[in-house]
Amino acid sequence: MLSDSLFQCKKCGDCCNGYGGTFLSEKDVKVIAEYVNMDVKSFTAKYCRLSGGKPVLAQDENGYCIFWDKLCMIHPVKPYMCKAWPFIKSVLVDINNWHIMASVCPGIRTDVPDSVVKEFVAEKIADRY
Ligand code: SF4
Ligand code: SF4
Numbered sequence: 673m674l675s676d677s678l679f680q681c682k683k684c685g686d687c688c689n690g691y692g693g694t695f696l697s698e699k700d701v702k703v704i705a706e707y708v709n710m711d712v713k714s715f716t717a718k719y720c721r722l723s724g725g726k727p728v729l730a731q732d733e734n735g736y737c738i739f740w741d742k743l744c745m746i747h748p749v750k751p752y753m754c755k756a757w758p759f760i761k762s763v764l765v766d767i768n769n770w771h772i773m774a775s776v777c778p779g780i781r782t783d784v785p786d787s788v789v790k791e792f793v794a795e796k797i798a799d800r801y
Pocket of ligand 1: 680681682683684686687688694697757776777778798
């Protein structure tokens with residue numbers, strides 16, 4: 673599959689470390705709260721912080737996402753942002769973003785022509801809508 677040729681997650685957790693602001697949509701909040709058997713209010717108070725007035729996942733003291741424990745503890749319902757990575761709009765805005773992302777994510781391949789990457793990312797994004 674082409675997506676496997678462009679990206680294979682190495683499960684290193686690097687993208688789950690550091691304050692990147694993993695934003696949660698309203699739907700993300702509902703689905704994750706249900707997954708961890710909490711109501712939305714309690715979930716938001718315990719696991720979220722606000723950034724620009726929007727909920728983001730909190731970080732643990734070690735700097736990792738609160739749901740990282742050698743792997744993503746909410747993988748089946750992880751936020752849209754995490755699911756979409758690395759096939760995101762900013763790659764279409766500027767293909768250099770693919771290479772910048774690859775410098776921090778060992779799962780992203782850069783030995784594929786940029787035109788192939790762009791075409792594939794555009795298809796993935798179109799499929800989501
Ligand atoms: S940085 Fe890349 S390879 Fe590592 S866990 Fe995140 S998506 Fe996977
Ligand atoms: S939700 Fe999962 S994939 Fe997303 S940052 Fe947290 S641990 Fe990583």
